[in-house]
Amino acid sequence: MNKITYWLEEFNQRIKTPQDAVSLVESNTRIFLSGNCSVPKDLVAALVQSAPRLENVEIVQVLTFGSADYVARGMEKHLRVNTLFISDNVRAAVNEGRADFTPCFLSEIPDLFSSGHLPIEIALIQVSPPDEHGYCSLGVEVGVTKAAAIAAKIVIAEVNPRMPRTLGDSFIHISKLDVIVPVDYALPEVHMSATNDTVTNAIAEHVAALIPNAATLQVGIGGIPDAVLRKLGNHKDLGIHTELFSDGIIDLIERGIINGEKKTLHYGKIVAGFILGTQRLYEYVHDNPIFEMHPTEYVNDPFIIAQNDNMVAINSAIEVDLTGQVCADSIGPRPYSGVGGQIDFIYGSARARGGLPIIALPSTLTKNGTRISRIAAMLKEGAGVTTTRSHVHFVVSEHGVADLYGKSIRQRAGALIGIADPEFREALTKHARALNYL
Secondary structure, rough: OOOOOOHHHHHHHHHHHHHHHHHOOOOEEEEEEEEEOOOOOOHHHHHHHHHHHOOOOEEEEOOOOOOHHHOOOHHHEEEEEEEOOOOOOHHHHHOOOOOOOOOOOOHHHHHHOOOOOOOOOOOEEEEEEOOOOEEEEEOEEEOOHHHHHHOEEEEEEEOOOOOOOOOOOEEEHHHHOEEEEEOOOOOOOHHHHOOHHHHHHHHHHHHHHOOOOOOOEEEOOOHHHHHHHHHOOOOEEEEEEEEEHHHHHHHHHHHOOOOOOOOOHHHHOOEEEEEEOOOHHHHHHOEEEEEOOOOOHHHOOOHHHHHOOOOOEEEEEEEEEEOOOOOEEEOOEEEOOOEHHHHHHHHHHHHHOOOOEEEEOOOEEEEEEEEEEEEEEOOOOOOOOOEEEOEEEEOEEEEEEEEEEOHHHHHHHHHHHHOHHHHHHHHHHHHHHHHHOO
């Protein structure tokens, strides 16, 4: 028997149009929506079109890109988003009370599904075409999606030939897909702007100077992570264990700087949960054995992370107070993003032999024409504490590095004032004295 024959008939019998697929969604149902660059957009469009017939449908998601018509004003009467991380396209809906936000660690999201704390009736996902054995790859978004697909009662999958076949613990058999919707469209691209300003470059230089050869890195996306990668051209034998990565790692791989040859876990492999990038990256990871995609309950488990010697975690912040408290998920009381994997990697890298947990941020921001110090005497009223003062080790700005680990409040305040913008150091010193920190 031909290898394909035994599953091909089953595959064909499960094919439906997007409209017929979402007809399975009923009122009072909880749906999981695959996110990042793997949003099944034809299914979402069909769901929005059918929304008037529905009431009290909850859409659980993490980070999504692109238009989000399902959170348009008035849509909450039919479809209401419950996001576990706030992306740009749903932030207004959350802050206006038209959508919900559930704070949680990224590493613990799969357990919410499997334990029944957040049971999923239907998962809307996107996968690659099946291989000869009937296995589809979850491609660029394995992290949370695999757990949701396993936990859901019904799995509806777009099968897209443009989805790269990524390797690792990234596969789902077509027998687990209750409904199959063939599609053919390009995945959305996330372009990292080539940030080359003096502040970002200075921060990147300070961070790069902390990173030893043979380190394993957590790298995200954005101006600072990309700038850090550009500063690592003289490093050797770097590895990657990260919740996500983007195009910035490709050049370092091709130059042999990222090779994983000193990794103490997953030797020679780049380990991640999801990918955000351009078509170049999607083509690069396709069937490329250097990459291993794994679910987030594994990638972000602090005790797995800690098994990587010289683990360097690089995370960002909105503001840091003089005791070392880090706010990265809200602006005052208004939720802005989410905890994500910051604590997972800060704690995991802190527990690793030779580990370096780093918080990196510009020292100021400009709001309505006014410069504000992001090194603050106190966090804004209502601000969330993402990384506690007990977890923090290094804080980096363009003005230097503050090593806070094992330091008193007096020492911390002095170190943080030292990396604040010079314009604000005198005021911060007065605040610190008024608070009896100095």
